[in-house]
Amino acid sequence: MTGPQIVTGALYIDCGQPRRNGDWARPPRAKYECLTCGTTDGPVVGETAVKAFVATIRATHQQTHHQQGEAA
Numbered sequence: 001m002t003g004p005q006i007v008t009g010a011l012y013i014d015c016g017q018p019r020r021n022g023d024w025a026r027p028p029r030a031k032y033e034c035l036t037c038g039t040t041d042g043p044v045v046g047e048t049a050v051k052a053f054v055a056t057i058r059a060t061h062q063q064t065h066h067q068q069g070e071a072a
């Protein structure tokens with residue numbers, strides 16, 4: 001045990017359901033729910049969009065919704 005975890009948000013990823021021909025029976029999608037401000041980002045749909053979203057959403061959300069109080 002390392003003590004309580006600080007959970008700031010929940011990232012939901014649906015990997016979708018690919019068809020054999022490379023198309024999607026159900027395309028991948030993802031969304032992010034912030035537990036601090038209650039904002040939901042997404043959902044985004046599509047393999048490329050989901051990969052980019054997952055890689056950047058935490059930082060993007062912080063910048064967009066939780067701007068630090070430091071003076072510019």
Ligand SMILES: [Zn+2]
Binds near residue numbers: 035036037039061
């Ligand atoms: Zn937030």
